[in-house]
Amino acid sequence: MSRPEQHGSRRSHPRSPRLRTPRLAAAGAIALTLSAALATPLNPVPQRAEATQGKKVLTVAVAQSVDSLSPFLAVRLVSTSILRLTYEYLNDYDPGDAHPVPGLATSWAPSADKLTWTYTIRSDATWSDGQKVTAEDAAWTFNKLMSDEAAATANGSFVTNFRKVTAPSPTKLVVQLKKPQATMTALDVPIVPEHVWKKVTDFSKFNNDKTFPVVGDGPFVLTDYKPDSYVRLKANKGFWRGAPKFDELVFKYYKDQDAAVAALRKGEVSFVAGSPSLTPAQAASLKGSDGIHVNDAPGRRFYALAVNPGARARNGDKFGDGAPSLLDERVRQALFLAVNRRVLVDKVFQGHAVEGQGYIPPRFSSYFWQPSASQALAYDPAKAARLLDQAGYKKNADGKRAGKDGRPLNYRVLCHATDPNDKAVGQYLKEWWAGLGIGMTLDCLDNVTDPWLAGKYDLAFDGWSVNPDPDFVLSIHTCAALPATPKDTGATDNFICDRRYDDLYARQLAEYEPAKRATLVKQMESRLYDLGYMNVMAYPNAVEAYRTDQIKSIETMPKAAGNIYGQDGYWSWWSAVPADSGGSSGGGSTGVVVGVVVGVVVLAGAGALFARRRRSTADDRE
Numbered sequence: 001m002s003r004p005e006q007h008g009s010r011r012s013h014p015r016s017p018r019l020r021t022p023r024l025a026a027a028g029a030i031a032l033t034l035s036a037a038l039a040t041p042l043n044p045v046p047q048r049a050e051a052t053q054g055k056k057v058l059t060v061a062v063a064q065s066v067d068s069l070s071p072f073l074a075v076r077l078v079s080t081s082i083l084r085l086t087y088e089y090l091n092d093y094d095p096g097d098a099h100p101v102p103g104l105a106t107s108w109a110p111s112a113d114k115l116t117w118t119y120t121i122r123s124d125a126t127w128s129d130g131q132k133v134t135a136e137d138a139a140w141t142f143n144k145l146m147s148d149e150a151a152a153t154a155n156g157s158f159v160t161n162f163r164k165v166t167a168p169s170p171t172k173l174v175v176q177l178k179k180p181q182a183t184m185t186a187l188d189v190p191i192v193p194e195h196v197w198k199k200v201t202d203f204s205k206f207n208n209d210k211t212f213p214v215v216g217d218g219p220f221v222l223t224d225y226k227p228d229s230y231v232r233l234k235a236n237k238g239f240w241r242g243a244p245k246f247d248e249l250v251f252k253y254y255k256d257q258d259a260a261v262a263a264l265r266k267g268e269v270s271f272v273a274g275s276p277s278l279t280p281a282q283a284a285s286l287k288g289s290d291g292i293h294v295n296d297a298p299g300r301r302f303y304a305l306a307v308n309p310g311a312r313a314r315n316g317d318k319f320g321d322g323a324p325s326l327l328d329e330r331v332r333q334a335l336f337l338a339v340n341r342r343v344l345v346d347k348v349f350q351g352h353a354v355e356g357q358g359y360i361p362p363r364f365s366s367y368f369w370q371p372s373a374s375q376a377l378a379y380d381p382a383k384a385a386r387l388l389d390q391a392g393y394k395k396n397a398d399g400k401r402a403g404k405d406g407r408p409l410n411y412r413v414l415c416h417a418t419d420p421n422d423k424a425v426g427q428y429l430k431e432w433w434a435g436l437g438i439g440m441t442l443d444c445l446d447n448v449t450d451p452w453l454a455g456k457y458d459l460a461f462d463g464w465s466v467n468p469d470p471d472f473v474l475s476i477h478t479c480a481a482l483p484a485t486p487k488d489t490g491a492t493d494n495f496i497c498d499r500r501y502d503d504l505y506a507r508q509l510a511e512y513e514p515a516k517r518a519t520l521v522k523q524m525e526s527r528l529y530d531l532g533y534m535n536v537m538a539y540p541n542a543v544e545a546y547r548t549d550q551i552k553s554i555e556t557m558p559k560a561a562g563n564i565y566g567q568d569g570y571w572s573w574w575s576a577v578p579a580d581s582g583g584s585s586g587g588g589s590t591g592v593v594v595g596v597v598v599g600v601v602v603l604a605g606a607g608a609l610f611a612r613r614r615r616s617t618a619d620d621r622e
Contacts, residue, residue, distance in 0.1 A: 055247035056578040058551065060565070061260035061269040062251050063276070063418070065228045069208040071190035072144075072151045077276060077465055077566050078251065082231055085249070085570050086216035087190035090119055090138065090173075095557045095571040098468035100185035104138065104217075105173070114180040114512060119173040125240045127193045128213060128221045135167035140194035142175070150204035155189045157475040157491060161509070180510045182517055186469035193217075219244050219574040228253055244574050255418060257282065261545075264292065270550040273565035276301060276465070277543040279420055280350035291549045297561040298363050299542040300568075302356060303421070305339070305413075305429075305535040306462035306494040307332055311455025312482060319486040320455020320495075325409055330391040332532035335411075335459075336377045337384035338432045341537055348424045352543050356536035358525040360470055363539075366514070367470050369522040371529055384436055401437040410439035414451060414460035417444040422461045425537070453489055462494065462534070467568055471509065474524055477534075478502050494533065501527045542566075552579040 064078040071083050092103040105119040125133040142165040144151045145158070152159070164176040175184070196215045200206045208214060213234075214222040219241065220233035231251040235244040252269060254260035261282050263269045272278065277299070278286070287294050308322030325331050341355040354362065357376075358369035371377075388394070393401040393409055400408040413429065415422035426442040433440050443457070451457050464473050475481060479497040483490035501524060508520035528534055542563030546554065555575040556562040564572045 056245070057248040057250060058246040058271065058573065058576055058578070059250045059252055059269040060271045060273060060573075061254050061263060062273045062565070063254060063257050063260065065253055066225070066231060069214070069222065069225060069231075070203070070206055071154070071192055071208075072203050073153050073207065075154050081566055082222070082233070082251065083190050084218070084567075085220040085233060085573060086214060086218040086222050087192060088125065088133075088217050089189060089191065090187055091185050092570075093468050093557075093568045095555055095567070095569065096559050098558070098568060104133065104191055108185065110184065115177045117175045117177070117184045119175070121171045121173055122240060123171055125217050126238055127196075127215050127217050128236060128238070129193075129215045131193065131195060132170070133191075133193070133217050134170040135173040136170070137194045138173050138191045139165045139167040140198070141189065141191050144197070144203075145189070148203055150202065153204070153489070153491070157472060157481070158183065158187050158189055160480065180512060182509055182512050183469055183471045186467070186471065188467060188472065191217075219570050220249055241574070245577050246573070249573055257418075257420075261286065264545060264547065265289065267291075267547060267550070271544065271546040271564070273544050276566060277352070277540055278545060280352055280543075283352065283543045283545070286545050291547055292545055293548050294543070294545045295556065295564055296352060296541055296543050297556065297563060298354075298361075299540050299563055300361060300363055300467075300566070301463055301465050301540055301542075302359065302361055302536045303353070303538045303540055304356065304462045305336075305537060306460050307533045307535075308455060308457055308459065309495055309497075309531075309533045311486075311495045312497065313485045313488070314479070314482045314490075315485050317486050320457075322455060323409075323411060323458045325391075325393065325403060326411075326458060328391050329532050330387040331393065331409075333377055334384040334387040334391070334436065335433065335438070336532065336535045337380045337387070338436055339429065339535065339537060340379040340432065342379070344425055344428065345538055348421060348428070349538060349540060353538040353540040356538045358522070359473070359528055359534065359536060360466055360521070360525060361539040364466060364468065364470065366518045367521045367525075369525040371526070375526070375530070377529075377532075377535070381432070381435060388436060388438075395437045399437050400439070408439060409437075410441065411458040412441050412443045414448050414457040415442055415444045416448060416461065417446045419461070421540075425461070452494075455495060460494070464493075465566055470521060474505055474508070474521065477528060478505050496528075496531065496533050498527065498531060501531070547579075549579050552577040 062078050064076055066079050066082070067076045068074040068079060069082065071087060074080055074083055088104040090103055090105040091100045093099070094101045104121060104125060106122045107120045108117060110117050121133070121135040121138060127133055142159055142162065145156055146162055146165070161178050161181045162175060163178050166174050168174060193215050209225050212223050216222065219236055219239045221236050222231065223234050224232040230253065233249045235247050237243045254263070257274065257279070260269065260272050261278070264272045283294055283296065286292050307326050308320065310318060310322055310327060311320030312318045345351065345353050345355055357371060360367040360369065362368045388401055393403055396402045402408045413426060415426055423442070423444060430440045430442065445451070448460065452460060466473050476491055476493040477496040479499070479502055481490050481492040482495060482497055483492070504520055504524045504527060508517050508524065511517040511520055542565070544563070544565055546564070553576070554564055555571045556564055557567040557569065557571055
């Protein structure tokens with residue numbers, strides 16, 4: 001619907017949860033020439049010839065808009081990716097195999113009972129305003145997540161088991177837990193400067209997007225932002241790991257993904273990320289093009305269909321208008337038995353994906369789970385029809401499935417208006433379900449957040465970017481993730497609340513032995529599969545492209561075969577080496593005005609919008 005991601009992710013989901021197609025976000029540094037229909041430039045990047053002349057600028061075209069630049073609120077993939085560039089975490093993930101490596105913390109160690117973790121905070125890190133980064137900044141960040149419900153919006157799940165966090169010295173951070181927690185080297189929480197953030201009075205409304213440059217300690221410093229248009233960052237020359245090789249990094253939002261691809265061809269952008277991937281047709285058109293490299297590798301995302309299980313809050317109140325018939329497990333299974341995953345992979349993704357099974361993509365082999373032959377909801381329309389008959393929804397004289405009240409089954413499927421995958425898959429679902437006698441309305445919207453949060457949908461296209469440690473994407477299906485009341489916004493993906501699942505979640509979180517924890521995670525995936533509220537249809541590849549005359553080299557994650565955009569870290573943009581292009585690089589070094597595609601809607605009243613958690617289902621969370 002993202003965080004998270006997110007995180008991820010949260011994000012989305014929901015957040016994940018989610019955007020998926022041309023939802024784009026971000027900015028650029030060159031004039032955009034479009035066809036007549038798209039010729040009028042909107043939201044131009046301000047002229048900065050004096051600031052960009054002669055500099056190496058890497059411009060990234062993205063298909064998702066920023067939900068927030070606050071580390072406490074952001075859950076969309078583009079937002080969390082930017083935050084990874086501007087704030088350090090305690091640990092980073094190795095770009096080769098994703099094992100924990102030093103970030104802001106140089107070392108860490110648990111006590112014998114695993115209830116106290118001590119981190120050594122590096123002494124060579126400084127905030128971009130010159131102040132030293134200390135353990136107190138980390139302690140303040142975690143304590144704010146623990147004490148302020150609004151601040152916990154995006155990353156609160158990481159600290160629910162924390163008992164106390166202190167900073168006995170500038171380089172020593174101590175976290176005391178209520179019970180053992182296996183994610184202590186995978187706390188995907190941006191550490192913020194206390195001297196800046198302690199001035200914030202309402203974390204639900206503060207989006208960190210009014211005062212620039214934004215004080216951070218990552219490889220880049222956020223210097224400018226315009227909603228639904230661009231995000232501009234400059235290299236942090238004082239970054240402890242070493243300064244990036246590009247002087248500036250610009251994320252530029254395109255609502256029209258074909259326009260983004262056209263901009264890449266013209267050299268107006270350096271890189272195209274897609275939404276989160278290029279379509280097969282776009283990728284095919286770029287392969288073999290002079291000066292363009294297409295990266296096609298296994299991704300970290302899943303593409304799913306989520307069922308509204310009856311929206312509810314933690315206080316027991318129900319809300320929304322999800323179809324009551326979907327509360328019957330036989331009906332949910334029937335719908336999924338009518339989904340031919342092989343056709344979707346072949347026809348929609350055209351081979352740039354693998355068939356979906358469990359909740360965690362195969363890229364994360366330790367946690368990848370597959371249903372047994374007897375458990376699998378493989379394509380079987382005849383079995384689906386039998387289940388519907390058993391559930392009491394038999395065909396009437398018109399060939400429509402109807403309940404005892406005589407009303408035909410007709411489901412609303414929430415989709416992203418700008419996502420071609422959603423629309424293409426939706427047409428297949430409509431055809432397959434019609435064969436069962438079930439009607440379907442594809443409800444494609446620019447804003448899926450509001451109906452999703454309100455529980456006003458029957459099914460929805462969903463997807464998350466999964467982190468090396470899967471805790472976050474597992475947590476969004478726990479009862480604790482539900483909103484406190486119908487008026488609040490929780491961290492939940494689609495309102496699932498199952499006590500058996502919750503018990504498994506608690507057990508895996510407390511299990512330090514990797515093999516035993518992986519077994520528990522797979523049991524969670526099995527339970528989620530059997531509940532039938534999440535149908536993972538595919539694991540899409542990461543399909544993206546960049547200009548080799550602007551980018552000489554850039555690191556994928558994993559190194560062997562992985563993604564560039566939306567990594568579990570900042571490795572790609574930090575490692576990118578500019579190509580020798582006659583003094584001009586990255587499509588933005590000339591400093592001319594950049595136009596953005598017609599039709600982009602500027603976020604009005606951002607403070608009010610972000611008082612509620614944003615969501616969109618596909619690229620939301622890392």
